[in-house]
Amino acid sequence: MQLDVQMxxxxxxxxxxxxxxxxxxxxAVFLLPLYxxxxxxxxxxxxxIVVALSAVLVTVL
Structure with a gap:
């Protein structure tokens, strides 16, 4: 592939x-009032806790 196509x-x-x-x-901003x-x-x-744990797992995995 050429460079311009890849870019x-x-x-x-x-x-x-x-x-x-x-x-x-x-x-997330729109759902915050519902939460x-x-x-x-x-x-x-x-x-x-679930959100924090998922952020850590996404980073690690």
Missing amino acids: RRLGRHSVIYGLGGIVSRIL TRYLDREDLGAVG
Whole structure:
């Protein structure tokens, strides 16, 4: 493959990867009011632990 084709492909994949991260953060912002309304403190703590654990596992694995 030529270098310009590879660079375009890399750029396209980078945009798709970046959009996935942006969409997940925007979705988290919109879901936050639902979480705070329907979950109590203990449940929010459990969700926080699961999120932190998944972040560590994604980094390690």
